């Protein structure tokens with residue numbers, strides 16, 4: 001399930017950087033001191049961060065992995081100019097953020113189990129989702145996190161009390177199970193006979209991974225609930241420009257407002273652009 | 277100190293407006309923008325029937341600029357009236373509605389319907405649409421005859437403020453501006469975006485799903501300032517200048533070139549808070565330069 005947030009709760013504010021550490025190859029853990037957003041952000045929501053550089057105009061959308069009191073935890077990958085500049089920020093610098101934005105993941109407790117699938121940096125928002133359930137019903141959730149190799153597995157230090165519920169996978173087998181997140185999941189689907197259970201699946205990761213999962217559900221279990229987080233380039237981040245749309249059965253929908261969490265059955269996969 | 281701006285029958289409390297297409301239907305920014313600080317808002321261009329817009333990707337950032345190809349996605353006239361106007365009822369500043377009708381009749385029909393809506397304080401005519409009727413090819417905003425005909429058709433249907441929005445892609449902005457003025461426009465807004473393109477060299481595919489798009493943001497500002505200055509010498513009606521305005525200094529540049537009001541578009545995406553400071557900063561500038569009325573500044577550039 002996903003939930004709409006009241007728009008009046010979003011704010012634009014300065015946040016001090018409490019930490020911006022390199023945690024893997026091109027991978028960073030950013031912690032911003034930002035109580036106003038930390039107190040109201042829900043799992044799956046994002047913030048729009050201004051890169052402190054005049055030449056880079058647009059804000060960059062980043063998922064909040066999880067919030068801890070007044071701190072926002074974000075994990076990002078250096079992919080271009082903006083993220084490269086972000087990696088040069090230091091503790092004590094301040095950044096301008098707008099948030100919280102977008103809808104959020106809401107776990108369906110009427111299900112027997114919830115499976116969270118995170119590919120690469122995409123696992124970030126699922127950490128917060130898993131943490132939000134930890135106190136409630138730990139056996140209920142399984143989180144599968146995949147990365148290309150052991151070095152790219154960056155989330156262990158923040159998993160903490162969730163560790164029993166987490167399965168790690170690597171493409172090369174250097175840590176945890178060998179294989180893609182989707183393959184590990186397909187295997188689990190068979191061995192745990194998930195088809196016979198009422199389970200909900202939540203995913204975030206590369207488009208290829210999401211597409212493979214969607215194709216699987218379409219064939220295996222058309223009624224299964226599969227929520228996933230999508231990305232598109234953004235300008236306003238608040239629903240004003242119609243720039244970030246994805247094709248759905250109801251027409252184009254904005255990732256920044258109606259998303260980023262979508263029901264996979266609503267997306268027109270054939271028309272989805274792969275340019276992101 | 278007087279910073280009011282008069283546009284036809286409409287009085288803006290200050291010269292700061294927001295550019296069509298960057299401020300949605302006026303409510304999306306919620307608490308991020310205090311609408312009480314704005315001189316007016318301009319809503320996303322609406323068309324007689326809904327439009328789904330262009331295929332994604334619709335955005336690409338370029339040096340100090342933004343390339344977009346939204347394709348005028350909008351809810352259409354009827355849904356605009358039933359769904360988008362009511363939330364604007366208690367809006368603290370004038371509401372200007374941007375319309376595009378393809379033909380004179382289309383523009384006239386939009387005007388007729390919106391003229392009856394109390395909360396619509398003015399109309400901005402987005403003339404960057406294909407010029408079907410006048411066989412001139414190109415856009416309506418590139419053909420003085422077509423501009424005159426559309427403005428006249430709208431003028432007949434309303435006493436509300438009518439603003440003609442022009443494209444920078446013309447060889448003589450004066451001729452287009454004069455045509456709009458002669459046909460009864462109360463003001464001219466410019467510039468709309470500049471047609472542009474970007475290519476991914478790895479895949480050799482265009483960055484935008486629609487291949488080309490419109491360039492906005494600080495990258496286009498000097499082009500816009502030049503056009504405002506040229507137009508100021510050709511018309512007597514007020515000009516609403518826009519194109520890459522980010523700061524008070526940028527706004528002043530347009531006003532000194534000849535704009536009576538200004539609009540911020542792309543920069544609202546960047547820093548909504550900073551944009552709302554522009555009117556106060558203009559007042560500070562006027563105080564410093566001992567000016568009592570913003571009209572002393574309009575078109576005051578010292579060319580000699």
Ligand SMILES: Cc1cc2nc3c(=O)[nH]c(=O)nc-3n(C[C@H](O)[C@H](O)[C@H](O)COP(=O)(O)OP(=O)(O)OC[C@H]3O[C@@H](n4cnc5c(N)ncnc54)[C@H](O)[C@@H]3O)c2cc1C
Pocket residue numbers: 046060061062063064074075076077078079080081082083084121124230231232233234255260275276
């Ligand atoms: C809702 C949402 C949440 C996100 N959360 C995270 C996160 O938690 N961690 C993380 O590392 N990344 C996240 N992203 C992606 C992140 O926004 C982009 O990687 C970033 O904007 C790239 O900026 P850049 O200047 O480094 O790259 P650019 O130089 O702008 O581009 C480099 C590459 O990144 C792609 N890109 C650019 N902007 C975006 C964008 N807005 N969305 C997707 N791809 C983009 C481009 O297509 C290009 O291939 C998220 C995106 C969205 C929409």
Ligand SMILES: Cc1cc2nc3c(=O)[nH]c(=O)nc-3n(C[C@H](O)[C@H](O)[C@H](O)COP(=O)(O)O)c2cc1C
Pocket residue numbers: 235241243295296297298320321342344346348374402441467468469491492493494496518519520521539540541542543
């Ligand atoms: C995303 C986006 C959508 C736009 N949509 C419209 C529109 O619907 N109608 C219109 O007249 N202008 C539209 N414009 C143009 C702006 O109103 C403005 O003329 C132009 O962007 C220049 O100003 P700026 O550099 O401050 O953005 C749009 C611009 C952007 C960036």
Ligand code: FES
Pocket residue numbers: 233234235236237238239240241242243244245254255256257
């Ligand atoms: S980024 Fe503007 S509508 Fe989503």
